[in-house]
Amino acid sequence: MHAVTARTELQPRGFHGWALKVACRLDGAHPVLAHICQTGSLKRQAIFAVLSELARDSPETLADRMRAVIPQPVTYTADPLAVIARALVVARPSALLKSLFGSVPNGLLGVMRRLGDNPFRDPQSYRALHELMAYPAHRQRAKVLLQIGGPLNETTVQIVREIDPVWARVEVVQRLPTMERMHEFQQAVKLIQSLCPEVSCEDLSRSFERLEARASVSTWAQRWIRKATRFPPGPTLADDAAFRPLLTGADIHEAAKRFKNCLASKLPEIVLGRLFYIEFRPAPALIELVRLNRGEWALEGLYGPTNAPLSNKTIEAIVSKLDVGVHIPVRFTETEMGSVALLLGLPELDRHWTNVLMR
Numbered sequence: 001m002h003a004v005t006a007r008t009e010l011q012p013r014g015f016h017g018w019a020l021k022v023a024c025r026l027d028g029a030h031p032v033l034a035h036i037c038q039t040g041s042l043k044r045q046a047i048f049a050v051l052s053e054l055a056r057d058s059p060e061t062l063a064d065r066m067r068a069v070i071p072q073p074v075t076y077t078a079d080p081l082a083v084i085a086r087a088l089v090v091a092r093p094s095a096l097l098k099s100l101f102g103s104v105p106n107g108l109l110g111v112m113r114r115l116g117d118n119p120f121r122d123p124q125s126y127r128a129l130h131e132l133m134a135y136p137a138h139r140q141r142a143k144v145l146l147q148i149g150g151p152l153n154e155t156t157v158q159i160v161r162e163i164d165p166v167w168a169r170v171e172v173v174q175r176l177p178t179m180e181r182m183h184e185f186q187q188a189v190k191l192i193q194s195l196c197p198e199v200s201c202e203d204l205s206r207s208f209e210r211l212e213a214r215a216s217v218s219t220w221a222q223r224w225i226r227k228a229t230r231f232p233p234g235p236t237l238a239d240d241a242a243f244r245p246l247l248t249g250a251d252i253h254e255a256a257k258r259f260k261n262c263l264a265s266k267l268p269e270i271v272l273g274r275l276f277y278i279e280f281r282p283a284p285a286l287i288e289l290v291r292l293n294r295g296e297w298a299l300e301g302l303y304g305p306t307n308a309p310l311s312n313k314t315i316e317a318i319v320s321k322l323d324v325g326v327h328i329p330v331r332f333t334e335t336e337m338g339s340v341a342l343l344l345g346l347p348e349l350d351r352h353w354t355n356v357l358m359r
Helices: 018-027 033-038 041-053 059-069 080-090 093-101 108-113 125-134 136-147 154-162 179-195 201-210 217-225 249-259 263-271 312-322 338-343 349-358
Strands: 243-245 275-280 285-291 297-303
Touching: 018 033, 018 041, 018 080, 033 080, 041 059, 041 080, 041 093, 041 108, 041 125, 059 080, 059 093, 080 093, 093 108, 093 125, 108 125, 108 136, 125 136, 125 154, 136 154, 154 179, 179 201, 179 217, 201 217, 217 263, 249 263, 249 275, 263 275, 275 312, 285 312, 297 312
Parallel strands: none
Antiparallel strands: 243 275, 275 285, 285 297
């Protein structure tokens, strides 16, 4: 009895865009479309790489490079498109890539095998991928592509190419699904470096090694802003011992614990310079200031422990001390309409001014 070797039959898979347009041009000279649709992922990607060169090189030049990979002579050598199409059908992926780029660096075939069935959106990305894998200067970046498990895509390749070298780490790249998220991450790094100037970029990068597998870049950034030792500049205040500006992440968490409120949840807006908090020591009370579009500051809220209302005397003392250098909204100083505001369901602050009117 003879052994029967099973052959995996690949189902036809379509493709589109620039690659289909170039493939149809070749198919007119020699049948190639059916082969592309039915071949494996690695061969497809090698073919797409060759097709991408037709967008930047003449068919004659490319055909000269492809002739070397055709195992038997062809009778239609006068037609460069037919030569290229024939090479795409009969040559192995490694042979195509070597003829195309001049070399097949270690790891390139493995990376291309994991790129799936679709061509890159940008034809130039294939040459960029080869350069990434071939040049010694990009060795760390190439290592990241090789270490990432599972399927790869054009976005991942682009991120590995463009991200700052210190962040070219598997733990970082695998948490950046889009270019937009990469740019957001890079902006977050700049912010964290300004908030924690004593921490080096290398220390920030290595901190990803201790991050839980499912933790996101957002989780990483939020953990670092809690350690902030220098907030963005706040308003210029009078030199008054009654005021204690909260200037670090530790200050915010300590105050949130004492006041038993959600102050810690305001950290993202604080580190972005949108909000600024001051403790009023005599009360105690928390003062919330909001930054306006021209860099000026305005009073936004006044809070006692557990967000309890402040006494009339405390509110008036805070407002009078802040009146220099901080804009005071009318709701903090208006008395005549306070009772009407209360009737209309406006906040507790208006109850204070109603009490003032009734004194």
